[in-house]
Amino acid sequence: MERRDFNKMLLACGALAAFGVSPAPRALAQHRDGGLTAILQPEPPILNLALNQQTPTGVVGGKIFESLLSYDFDLQPMPQLAESWEISEDGKTYTFRLVKNAKWHDGEPFTAADVVFSCANLLMEVHPRARANFDRCESIKARDDHTVVFTLKEPFAPFILAFEASSAPILPKHLYEGQDYRNSPYNNKPVGTGPFKFSEWVRGSHIHLTAFPDYYQEGKPHLTEIYYRIVPDAASRAVAMETGEAQLAQWMDIETFDVERLAALDHLTMTTKGYELFSPVLWIEINNRREPMNDKRFRQALMHLTDKKFVAERIMFGLAKPATGPIASTTRFFESDVKQYELSVEKATALLDEIGLKPDSDGKRITLRFAVAPYGEMWVRTAEYFRQAVAPAGIEVILDSYDIGGWASAISNWDFDLTTNMLYQYGDPALGVARTYISSNIRKGVMFSNTSGYSNPDIDRLFDEAAVETSDARRQELYSEAQRILVEDAPLLWLTEQRYPTIYDARIENLITTSTGVNGNFAAARYAE
Amino acid sequence: MEILLRIGFRIAGIVLTIFLIAVINFTLVNAAPGDPAAVMAGQSGAADETFLKQIRAEYGLDKPWPVQLGTYLLKVAQFDLGYSFRQRQEVSDLILERLGPTLVLTLSAFFLSLIGGVFFGALAGRRHGKWSDVAISMVALLLYATPVFWLGLMLVLVFSIQFEWLPAFGYVDIRASGFSAWNYALDVARHLILPAVTLSAIYMAVYTRLMRSSLIEVSQEDHVKTARAKGVAEGAILRRHMLRNAALPVVTMAGMQVGALIGGAVVVETVFSWPGLGRLTFDAVTQRDYPVLLGLFLVMSILVIAVNLLTDLIYRLVDPRIATQ
Numbered sequence: 053m054e055r056r057d058f059n060k061m062l063l064a065c066g067a068l069a070a071f072g073v074s075p076a077p078r079a080l081a082q083h084r085d086g087g088l089t090a091i092l093q094p095e096p097p098i099l100n101l102a103l104n105q106q107t108p109t110g111v112v113g114g115k116i117f118e119s120l121l122s123y124d125f126d127l128q129p130m131p132q133l134a135e136s137w138e139i140s141e142d143g144k145t146y147t148f149r150l151v152k153n154a155k156w157h158d159g160e161p162f163t164a165a166d167v168v169f170s171c172a173n174l175l176m177e178v179h180p181r182a183r184a185n186f187d188r189c190e191s192i193k194a195r196d197d198h199t200v201v202f203t204l205k206e207p208f209a210p211f212i213l214a215f216e217a218s219s220a221p222i223l224p225k226h227l228y229e230g231q232d233y234r235n236s237p238y239n240n241k242p243v244g245t246g247p248f249k250f251s252e253w254v255r256g257s258h259i260h261l262t263a264f265p266d267y268y269q270e271g272k273p274h275l276t277e278i279y280y281r282i283v284p285d286a287a288s289r290a291v292a293m294e295t296g297e298a299q300l301a302q303w304m305d306i307e308t309f310d311v312e313r314l315a316a317l318d319h320l321t322m323t324t325k326g327y328e329l330f331s332p333v334l335w336i337e338i339n340n341r342r343e344p345m346n347d348k349r350f351r352q353a354l355m356h357l358t359d360k361k362f363v364a365e366r367i368m369f370g371l372a373k374p375a376t377g378p379i380a381s382t383t384r385f386f387e388s389d390v391k392q393y394e395l396s397v398e399k400a401t402a403l404l405d406e407i408g409l410k411p412d413s414d415g416k417r418i419t420l421r422f423a424v425a426p427y428g429e430m431w432v433r434t435a436e437y438f439r440q441a442v443a444p445a446g447i448e449v450i451l452d453s454y455d456i457g458g459w460a461s462a463i464s465n466w467d468f469d470l471t472t473n474m475l476y477q478y479g480d481p482a483l484g485v486a487r488t489y490i491s492s493n494i495r496k497g498v499m500f501s502n503t504s505g506y507s508n509p510d511i512d513r514l515f516d517e518a519a520v521e522t523s524d525a526r527r528q529e530l531y532s533e534a535q536r537i538l539v540e541d542a543p544l545l546w547l548t549e550q551r552y553p554t555i556y557d558a559r560i561e562n563l564i565t566t567s568t569g570v571n572g573n574f575a576a577a578r579y580a581e
Numbered sequence: 582m583e584i585l586l587r588i589g590f591r592i593a594g595i596v597l598t599i600f601l602i603a604v605i606n607f608t609l610v611n612a613a614p615g616d617p618a619a620v621m622a623g624q625s626g627a628a629d630e631t632f633l634k635q636i637r638a639e640y641g642l643d644k645p646w647p648v649q650l651g652t653y654l655l656k657v658a659q660f661d662l663g664y665s666f667r668q669r670q671e672v673s674d675l676i677l678e679r680l681g682p683t684l685v686l687t688l689s690a691f692f693l694s695l696i697g698g699v700f701f702g703a704l705a706g707r708r709h710g711k712w713s714d715v716a717i718s719m720v721a722l723l724l725y726a727t728p729v730f731w732l733g734l735m736l737v738l739v740f741s742i743q744f745e746w747l748p749a750f751g752y753v754d755i756r757a758s759g760f761s762a763w764n765y766a767l768d769v770a771r772h773l774i775l776p777a778v779t780l781s782a783i784y785m786a787v788y789t790r791l792m793r794s795s796l797i798e799v800s801q802e803d804h805v806k807t808a809r810a811k812g813v814a815e816g817a818i819l820r821r822h823m824l825r826n827a828a829l830p831v832v833t834m835a836g837m838q839v840g841a842l843i844g845g846a847v848v849v850e851t852v853f854s855w856p857g858l859g860r861l862t863f864d865a866v867t868q869r870d871y872p873v874l875l876g877l878f879l880v881m882s883i884l885v886i887a888v889n890l891l892t893d894l895i896y897r898l899v900d901p902r903i904a905t906q
Binding site for chain 1: 613614616617619620629630631632633639666667668669670675678679682730734737738741742745748749750751752753755758851852853854855856857860861863864866867868869870
């Protein structure tokens with residue numbers, strides 16, 4: 053290269069650097085004005101919590117919409133739009149007294165009519181989980197402008213847990229009544245009663261919420277605004293937290309292997325609290341209809357081969373706890389006194405021999421296909437681990453990849469041997485656990501029903517009885533019995549109770565105050581003085 | 582008259598191509614196993630028969646396949662791309678919202694790779710066998726072999742985290758609504774640098790190699806030798822007699838690569854949170870948002886056809902012989 057060319061190149065590099073340096077790209081790195089930038093992934097399809105209950109919709113919608121109650125870390129109800137409530141002796145009448153000074157974000161007053169309209173009409177039409185709860189009501193009536201009475205056909209103890217924002221969001225009657233709920237213009241410009249009101253949604257980029265000045269709780273919210281930034285790439289999300297461009301990452305935003313590193317940074321802190329109401333349990337689902345999986349000894353053999361501790365520590369990087377049965381330890385009526393399956397290839401092979409599954413000349417007893425859930429690395433690694441774990445007993449597992457549509461279709465139509473799955477428990481076995489095991493919920497084509505096909509009349513009876521029982525002590529007895537039977541029968545292989553990391557700016561206080569954590573309304577969240 | 586006829590044929594060809602693309606897209610999308618109802622149920626965490634029935638009715642999935650296809654084609658003919666039941670918005674609105682950022686990104690990357698490729702290729706070809714040629718060729722090979730997402734992340738590490746010169750992701754500052762037009766443009770430009778460089782790198786490498794070998798070949802041709810023998814200055818020979826000829830294969834290649842460029846934008850848009858069509862496509866695929874997916878495929882096909890037309894025009898500019906043929 054001649055000197056003249058070299059000088060030209062040097063000049064060009066200098067110009068490039070100068071162009072890069074001159075502006076201040078990190079202007080948004082710090083919110084000195086009391087706002088918050090949070091990561092959101094994936095982007096929610098809409099913001100109306102009544103029409104969509106996907107996690108990101110719950111995260112954003114939970115700031116805009118409210119329900120009658122929220123729940124503390126022990127799942128005890130706390131006031132939200134209802135300031136007090138009482139349950140009749142017979143467990144059939146729930147009376148809620150509503151806050152009197154709440155307003156919708158468009159300035160209209162919030163009244164009991166909104167609650168009746170939402171629970172008796174709107175949610176009944178569009179929200180499957182709310183429909184299952186409010187279908188149990190004989191009537192939902194407003195006694196006056198600020199009192200609502202729910203009368204149940206028969207007692208249903210977990211009914212008090214049905215009033216969390218994504219389970220029963222209250223929507224404005226004056227904007228939705230008589231409209232096509234699904235195609236209302238307010239679905240993407242939501243109007244709620246929450247501490248933050250909708251300001252702007254630039255699809256693919258961000259959602260902007262601003263503090264609602266007329267919020268009914270005096271002096272709240274403290275945060276002036278919230279930006280939810282959509283960051284689809286996991287590495288970019290970690291970078292955003294590291295550089296301070298975002299101050300909050302939640303749920304599965306950060307890859308498990310990155311959590312410890314980020315949490316150790318000076319400007320960040322981490323908690324796993326705030327997911328108690330959801331308490332998801334991860335399991336390997338076994339198609340109980342097919343041979344030899346219809347034999348409980350085969351399923352028990354799989355239990356003996358699976359090291360849950362390994363999954364919790366190595367695959368989930370400690371962000372999980374080994375599960376002992378169908379109910380999470382943070383859900384009500386958990387029972388720890390259940391059968392323990394010792395990790396033992398010998399015990400597993402003895403069971404396999406007993407049912408006549410003999411190894412061939414290569415030592416192989418059977419080949420099963422594993423439908424890998426298409427939700428990311430964690431699911432793939434779990435499937436890969438399982439394939440290795442059962443191989444010593446002569447069980448060959450072939451992993452099949454799916455996209456979300458194909459996977460959901462295969463599982464809901466019972467076209468699988470094995471897969472992984474995970475469901476929220478919503479605080480009470482009657483709300484989030486029974487659905488996976490009771491025979492009446494074996495419904496072809498319906499996702500999140502009893503897709504494994506397990507059927508046991510004793511389990512059906514115990515779950516049915518416990519759901520309508522009003523005494524907590526008796527419910528505990530019934531659920532303990534159900535857990536013992538289920539662990540003995542092993543219809544699924546419960547692996548871990550998932551714990552999610554919420555990583556956030558260390559200066560923020562009161563961010564996680566309920567068992568719905570980051571899905572809560574953030575009314576109390578503030579920057580330390 | 583002949584020109585008009587030729588233009589007519591060309592337009593008819595385009596319309597036929599678009600029609601065939603629409604039919605193939607529809608068939609392929611509907612042939613995939615699984616249905617949107619199952620996906621939506623899967624993501625909402627709850628479902629019952631009523632819910633599934635409602636979704637299938639809304640999507641028109643309860644109608645026979647030929648009826649669905651006919652309805653779709655009729656709508657396309659009326660420039661109606663349909664309605665996304667999942668996002669509760671017109672598909673055309675969703676696509677228009679994202680079209681701008683994608684055009685900005687892909688066009689920047691297209692021209693950056695083309696200009697960079699021709700420049701560095703010419704430089705290397707000119708200095709054939711010297712160390713600068715070896716250096717450029719090696720860097721080009723390295724860029725060609727580098728995965729796009731990795732390059733993106735490395736650029737972020739160096740320019741965003743280490744030096745804090747450029748924003749790590751996004752299209753524009755989220756508070757840009759208060760910016761003046763000039764500041765807004767400047768902000769977009771700053772956000773554009775890393776994604777555009779990332780997306781163009783691999784193509785720039787290809788064009789550099791292509792331009793280099795093409796230039797070396799042209800430099801051996803008789804008319805160049807004659808010019809040299811006549812004592813024309815080297816710079817003038819390069820500009821007047823070699824560059825245009827050598828650039829022809831590069832322009833051809835660039836036109837063909839546009840489809841791949843739009844495809845590559847999916848990865849770059851994901852790494853840099855760029856709110857473009859690529860990410861809309863990715864989301865629509867995973868969520869089985871059929872109306873959006875079909876709309877996107879159609880718009881992208883039209884974009885590719887349009888850029889191919891553009892390439893033909895550039896071809897005529899570069900090589901006047903084609904225009905006169």
